[in-house]
Amino acid sequence: MHVLLVEDDDLVASGLEAGLTLHHCTVDRVRTTREARAAISQFGCDVVILDLGLPDGDGMGLLDRWRQQGVATPVLILTARDAVPDRVRGLEAGADDYVLKPFELDELVARLNALVRRAAGRAVSEVCHGELKVQPDSGQVFLHGNPVTLSRRELALLEKLINARGAVLSEDQLKDGLYGMDTSVESNALNVHIYHLRRKLYRDVVVTERGLGYRLGPPPESAGANS
Numbered sequence: 610m611h612v613l614l615v616e617d618d619d620l621v622a623s624g625l626e627a628g629l630t631l632h633h634c635t636v637d638r639v640r641t642t643r644e645a646r647a648a649i650s651q652f653g654c655d656v657v658i659l660d661l662g663l664p665d666g667d668g669m670g671l672l673d674r675w676r677q678q679g680v681a682t683p684v685l686i687l688t689a690r691d692a693v694p695d696r697v698r699g700l701e702a703g704a705d706d707y708v709l710k711p712f713e714l715d716e717l718v719a720r721l722n723a724l725v726r727r728a729a730g731r732a733v734s735e736v737c738h739g740e741l742k743v744q745p746d747s748g749q750v751f752l753h754g755n756p757v758t759l760s761r762r763e764l765a766l767l768e769k770l771i772n773a774r775g776a777v778l779s780e781d782q783l784k785d786g787l788y789g790m791d792t793s794v795e796s797n798a799l800n801v802h803i804y805h806l807r808r809k810l811y812r813d814v815v816v817t818e819r820g821l822g823y824r825l826g827p828p829p830e831s832a833g834a835n836s
Contacts, residue, residue, distance in 0.1 A: 610725055610745065610768065611786045613654040614638040615645045615671075616687070617664050621710070625658070628714045633748045633761050634721075637789035642666040649675070652785045654682060655725050655772075658717075659704075661688040661695075669702055676703035683724035687712065722746045729772040736771050739828020741810065743767060750810075752829065757809055762787050766802050770815065770825040779822040 612629055616622040617640045626636045637652065639645050642663050649657070661668035672684055685706040686699045699707050705724050708717060722745060726734065736743045742751040745768050750757045759767065769778065769786040780799060787802070788794045795801075803815050803823065813826035 610656065610721065610765070611635045611654045611789055612637070612721065613645070613648055613652075613657045613682075613789075615640075615642075615657060615663065615668065616660045617641070617662075618660070621660075625714075629718065630761075632714075632718045633745075633764050634718075635761075635765055635787060635789050640664065642668070642671045645671060646674075648790065649680060649682065652790055653782070654789070655728070655786070656721050657682055657684045658687050658721070659684050661686060661690055661699075669698060672699070672702045672704060681728075683728050685717075685720060685724060687717070719746065725772070730774070738771065738825070739830075741814070741829055743771060752810055759809065760802075760805070762802050763806055763809070766799075767806060767810075767814075770823065773824065775824060777818045777822045777824045783823065 610633070612634050614622060614625055614636055616625065616638065622638050626638055629636050637648060637654065639648050640663070642665050659668045659672060663671075668686065668688075672686075675684070683705045684703065685708060686704045687708050687710060688695075689710045691709050696707050706720050708720065722734065726732070734744060734746045736745070740753045744750070748764055750759055750764065750767070765787050766783065769783060784794070784799055787799065806815055811829045816824050816826040818824060
């Protein structure tokens with residue numbers, strides 16, 4: 610899960626980044642509405658955590674603008690504003706969830722996962738692709754009933770392909786989902802992760818569409834499909 614964190618408080622942001630990373634998330638943090646607008650237009654993300662009190666404007670106005678522009682990315686407002694009118698205003702402005710500070714990390718992660726599932730058209734956490742089972746909330750993967758250990762990036766890549774539901778994703782789309790705004794990534798890093806997915810799961814789990822990108826392949830056919 611690729612999270613865009615819009616938060617100007619360094620202490621809150623550092624705690625969130627550390628906690629979300631432990632829950633297999635890729636986190637990009639920005640501090641202002643201007644940086645948030647640039648990030649979501651250039652890199653995209655799976656879900657946004659949005660603080661309302663930002664140095665250069667109100668997060669509510671940013672959310673209004675995004676929705677008017679047709680940005681459909683799920684947004685979770687995370688704020689200390691606990692008045693009922695504020696909550697109503699946030700939800701009416703297009704927020705998908707509204708969480709108050711202080712918060713429990715496990716609950717926040719569960720809410721983020723629920724928003725991403727909903728955006729992908731899934732009602733339950735576990736994804737079954739034939740004998741391949743993925744549990745994004747816990748980071749567990751099973752092939753033919755046997756657990757498979759994936760790195761955080763490998764799991765993020767697999768989730769991205771699963772959530773695309775067979776659509777072809779470009780190399781840039783996949784890189785954005787895995788690395789976000791990190792510009793220090795090796796040029797062949799994506800190919801390395803795809804190689805490891807194919808090795809740990811099965812050869813056709815990722816299908817290359819030459820000149821276009823990649824998509825999720827057919828489910829494994831039998832217990833002998835793991836390569």
